[in-house]
Amino acid sequence: MESLRELLEALAIKNGFKIYNHECYCAFLKEILKDEELAALFDKFRRIRNKINYYGKDLSPKEAEAFKTEIEELVEKLKKLF
Numbered sequence: 001m002e003s004l005r006e007l008l009e010a011l012a013i014k015n016g017f018k019i020y021n022h023e024c025y026c027a028f029l030k031e032i033l034k035d036e037e038l039a040a041l042f043d044k045f046r047r048i049r050n051k052i053n054y055y056g057k058d059l060s061p062k063e064a065e066a067f068k069t070e071i072e073e074l075v076e077k078l079k080k081l082f
Contacts, residue, residue, distance in 0.1 A: 001049045004071055007078050008042070014082065022046045033081065041074050 008025045012018065015032060019025055026046065029039035048067060051057035059067070 001045055001071065004042070004045065004075055004078075007075060011078060011081055022049075038074065038077060041070070045071060045074070 005022065005025065008028070009019065011033075012025070012028055015028075017028060017032070019028060023046070026039045026043045029035050029042055045067065048057075048059075052059065
């Protein structure tokens with residue numbers, strides 16, 4: 001998830017924005033890049049990350065593998081925006 005956020009930070013800077021929190025990345029994707037699908041996907045992973053980091057939610061190995069694959073796909077989509 002952190003590599004995804006780093007990639008979004010670079011993309012935001014490339015577009016003239018400095019973003020300081022995960023929620024604003026969702027708005028950046030939706031409002032600036034006009035991509036609601038990417039915004040929804042990032043928000044999904046942001047929420048999962050928050051549940052793990054702040055509320056101690058456990059993920060099964062199967063869930064973790066599925067999320068890992070989805071995040072990798074999202075990273076590839078974002079790389080194409082450069």
